[in-house]
Amino acid sequence: MAVVMKSGEVPRYNANERVTHWVVAILFILLAASGLAFFHPAFWFLTGLLGGGTWSRILHPFLGVVMFAFFFLMAVRYWQDNIIQPHDREWQKRLSDVINNRDDDLPAIDKYNIGQKQLFWTMIVTMILLLVSGIILWRPYFADMFAIPVIRIAAVVHMLAFFVLLMGIIVHIYSAIFWVRGSMRAMTRGTVSHAWAKHHHALWYKRVTGQSK
């Protein structure tokens, strides 16, 4: 596929990738809202998003399966980009500089930094745990096939896996929307600026453009 490169822009995600990401993101919001409502009464009002408590109970697992399917497509597409490399470890040693925005001379890294890669693998593990435990909890279709002690463990696993995922997603959303300026357009319009690419992902920039400066 020919990449249309407007001057000053580096393509990062094509239309398919963006659609897949946002399908997962929208489903995550709906799932998190209805799931939180089942988790703690303080969040019960969130059942309104899917049309009440019973509708939330009915829809939550179906949406979960669809989210997993779309997430699976992302996992297949990105897993190779998320293998942790030696330069990631070097970058990680400078984490306090990263957090404090002192990032002018950080080690050059590829398409993703180690935080993003760790989130990727965290999502792989938690999504699988959520799928498996979710099926065990799924009424009226599957829960009856499992012994009650198994259902109890599944409830705890579902809760903890979601919690870990939520913490990762909080960092993900903060970084993409608020912290690292210029990131959001990668997932909305598909491109980032040359400066952004060079600054945050120098090895990737070199790889996709053949330029290093």
Next chain:
Amino acid sequence: MQSLDIQNRSATTTSAPQVRQAESPVAKLIDISKCIGCKACQVACMQWNDLRDDIGTNVGVYDNPMDLTDQSWTVMRFSEISKADGSMEWLIRKDGCMHCEDPGCLKACPAPGAIVKYANGIVDFISENCIGCGYCIAGCPFNIPRISDKDNKAYKCSLCSDRVNVGLVPACVKTCPTGAIQFGAKEDMLFRGAKRVNDLKERGFQNAGVYNPQGVGGTHVMYVLQHADKPELYHNLPTDPKISPWVSLWKGIAKPLLALAAGVAVLGAFFHYITRGPKEVDDAKHGG
């Protein structure tokens, strides 16, 4: 009227109405040594509560139906015990909701007001608020609630809360021909149970006792057992029922802890932005 007498309500973090003086707790006492297994209580339960289970198949045992269902809130569990002297003994236990003082179903339920515990100790499902998630099944230490195929809502014995509320005894109590099921103030039932246990001991049942398990804070349905040292003889009645530690973790400490941690993470991100600000890339410096 009844709404004033709710002591505990599922998925509700604030207190129930408290101003009325609490009613004294009630209890049903089921004397297994007096039960003849006639199942009149099952029929009375069906009749009063307008329940009709599917007609099952005889599989060669007396249990009928074979399990609790959304339509059968109580069933007789027949256990045929061989004794050391070669004789046999029928242990017939009327199974159904035990109306725990600390109900696991209520603890697990995520739907506000779908499960309530009245001041008199009765644990009741308010089915219109039920969302059909089945968490009550995971929460119950006695494996009692059943979800209906018709409406995907959970059902169980209500201890005839509608009858008790107007001063009647539960339907099963009313109909029991041998007086094996009694109903009244829990204090009185404990007293009668203790008396009966003494009788049984005099008649050679050394280990007779009242089953009022403290692991769930005591129950508002109690048994007189001839062999209280071995509750498991009675179709696996749990020896020391408790809310499962998994359920306690899930619906106990994890709730405030994880909610707090997620809140702190969001605030942490906000204050990171306020103190450190965004990473902005200078296009000019990097040559654009």
